[in-house]
Amino acid sequence: MDNQRQTIQQQSKRCRLVLFPLPLQGHINPMIQLANILHHKGFNISIIHTKYNLPNLSKYPHFTLHLIPDGLSETEASTTDIPLLLKLLNEKCVKPFLDCLARLLSDDADDPIACIITDAVWYFTQAVADNLKIRRIVLRTSSVGSLLAFAALPLLQDMGYLSWKDSEMDTPVVEFPPMKIKDIPTIKTSNSEGPYQIISNMVEQTKKASGLIFNTFKELEESELDKLQEQFLLPTFAIGPFHKYFSASSSSLWTQDRTSISWLDTQAPRSVIYVSFGSVAEMREEKLIEVAWGLANSAQPFLWVVRPGLVNGSEWLEILPKELLEAISRRGYIVKWAPQQEVLSHPATGCFWTHSGWNSTLESICEGVPMICSPFFGDQMVDSRYVNDIWKVGIKLEKGLERFEIESAIRKLMVGKEGEDMRKNIMCLKEKIDLCLKPCGSSYRSLDNLVDFISSFRPPV
Numbered sequence: 001m002d003n004q005r006q007t008i009q010q011q012s013k014r015c016r017l018v019l020f021p022l023p024l025q026g027h028i029n030p031m032i033q034l035a036n037i038l039h040h041k042g043f044n045i046s047i048i049h050t051k052y053n054l055p056n057l058s059k060y061p062h063f064t065l066h067l068i069p070d071g072l073s074e075t076e077a078s079t080t081d082i083p084l085l086l087k088l089l090n091e092k093c094v095k096p097f098l099d100c101l102a103r104l105l106s107d108d109a110d111d112p113i114a115c116i117i118t119d120a121v122w123y124f125t126q127a128v129a130d131n132l133k134i135r136r137i138v139l140r141t142s143s144v145g146s147l148l149a150f151a152a153l154p155l156l157q158d159m160g161y162l163s164w165k166d167s168e169m170d171t172p173v174v175e176f177p178p179m180k181i182k183d184i185p186t187i188k189t190s191n192s193e194g195p196y197q198i199i200s201n202m203v204e205q206t207k208k209a210s211g212l213i214f215n216t217f218k219e220l221e222e223s224e225l226d227k228l229q230e231q232f233l234l235p236t237f238a239i240g241p242f243h244k245y246f247s248a249s250s251s252s253l254w255t256q257d258r259t260s261i262s263w264l265d266t267q268a269p270r271s272v273i274y275v276s277f278g279s280v281a282e283m284r285e286e287k288l289i290e291v292a293w294g295l296a297n298s299a300q301p302f303l304w305v306v307r308p309g310l311v312n313g314s315e316w317l318e319i320l321p322k323e324l325l326e327a328i329s330r331r332g333y334i335v336k337w338a339p340q341q342e343v344l345s346h347p348a349t350g351c352f353w354t355h356s357g358w359n360s361t362l363e364s365i366c367e368g369v370p371m372i373c374s375p376f377f378g379d380q381m382v383d384s385r386y387v388n389d390i391w392k393v394g395i396k397l398e399k400g401l402e403r404f405e406i407e408s409a410i411r412k413l414m415v416g417k418e419g420e421d422m423r424k425n426i427m428c429l430k431e432k433i434d435l436c437l438k439p440c441g442s443s444y445r446s447l448d449n450l451v452d453f454i455s456s457f458r459p460p461v
């Protein structure tokens with residue numbers, strides 16, 4: 001590092017950054033990881049968090065935590081309609097966030113605040129930042145490809161792609177290869193404005209920010225990053241994968257069942273299918289039964305995360321028929337929540353059947369574990385298409401959750417030639433990750449650029 005850069009970075013030690021995670025698991029984890037990365041680079045860190053979904057941050061005594069009321073009623077806080085929840089949060093948090101940030105700014109004489117870093121989905125924070133004359137950097141916690149797809153929604157809507165019939169879902173979106181109509185990142189909601197207003201707010205307010213951080217790396221999404229630069233005219237920093245800078249995140253909202261690891265210890269190398277559909281996906285009862293039959297019929301050992309609430313209204317496994325539970329318990333181990341990063345790095349794990357959440361996708365690539373993809377909504381649709389068609393490191397279940405397709409995909413991936421090829425492809429990406437984080441690697445350099453960029457916001461005291 002040259003002397004001038006070193007001096008700037010040392011001065012940045014006096015700067016404080018205020019981070020505001022969106023309170024959903026897949027957004028909290030990367031924001032807390034980013035907080036750790038930036039703290040390691042010398043910044044003081046304050047976290048503003050809603051009372052809703054507050055993780056236990058006691059493992060981070062080096063952060064200052066400011067809780068704000070989110071104004072959600074009990075019914076609102078328990079909704080499973082995510083777009084509606086996001087809209088409510090963006091309306092109800094305006095005043096509490098503004099008051100909290102104004103207070104922090106008025107007290108910052110000895111500890112100047114350089115900028116705020118907020119999740120892209122916290123779109124209201126751009127107006128607050130403008131109002132308080134502080135810069136806002138956006139963290140987008142999903143892939144660049146999916147942000148491009150979200151940004152293209154108005155165009156796709158004008159072209160009639162959003163009103164196609166069910167029978168036309170496999171039609172390619174020629175303007176957006178390799179996407180098919182069914183991959184367009186839609187989300188069902190009871191919100192009268194539909195999901196598009198939220199997406200459009202997110203895209204438009206991100207474009208107004210001072211900078212944009214991605215939990216991705218250049219070698220994975222190079223052409224997407226180039227396209228993004230044409231549409232989003234702001235400095236962009238691809239510094240991921242975040243979780244590789246520090247060991248597993250301690251921002252889990254649920255207790256991670258560590259018996260998963262002792263069970264994996266008893267299994268043969270690369271023999272186990274790890275199954276998890278993340279923190280918000282929901283399925284109908286008959287689909288849970290299809291998943292269970294697919295796993296039982298695959299004749300492979302499996303570790304399955306069945307999150308309470310995965311089937312709306314059910315406690316846990318009580319909806320599975322007795323003979324099915326017996327069939328799966330012969331080969332499988334079921335938990336409510338797992339230490340996912342450790343599971344993926346365990347030698348017994350041979351494949352990850354995932355909902356294609358971006359953190360899960362990156363965590364799998366980092367460990368060289370090929371995937372079976374069952375996306376549920378939003379960015380997962382796009383990410384799973386990239387896994388299947390572009391990176392060729394997994395198989396997307398094209399028919400949804402259907403036992404014969406599940407069984408056949410598991411066989412292809414665990415014992416077939418296709419699986420071998422995917423394993424080679426993903427190992428190649430894993431090597432690229434190792435390189436991008438080394439000095440002079442793309443993410444390493446991008447992180448240095450981000451530190452310089454933030455350090456330039458405030459004159460050194």
Ligand code: UDP
Nearest residue numbers: 026278279280305337338340357358359360
């Ligand atoms: N996760 C976990 N244990 C589990 C399932 C998931 O710790 O049993 C973590 C996983 O490692 C990831 C996050 O929860 O960091 C899920 O984020 P992702 O973007 O994959 O999906 P989302 O939950 O947002 O749909």
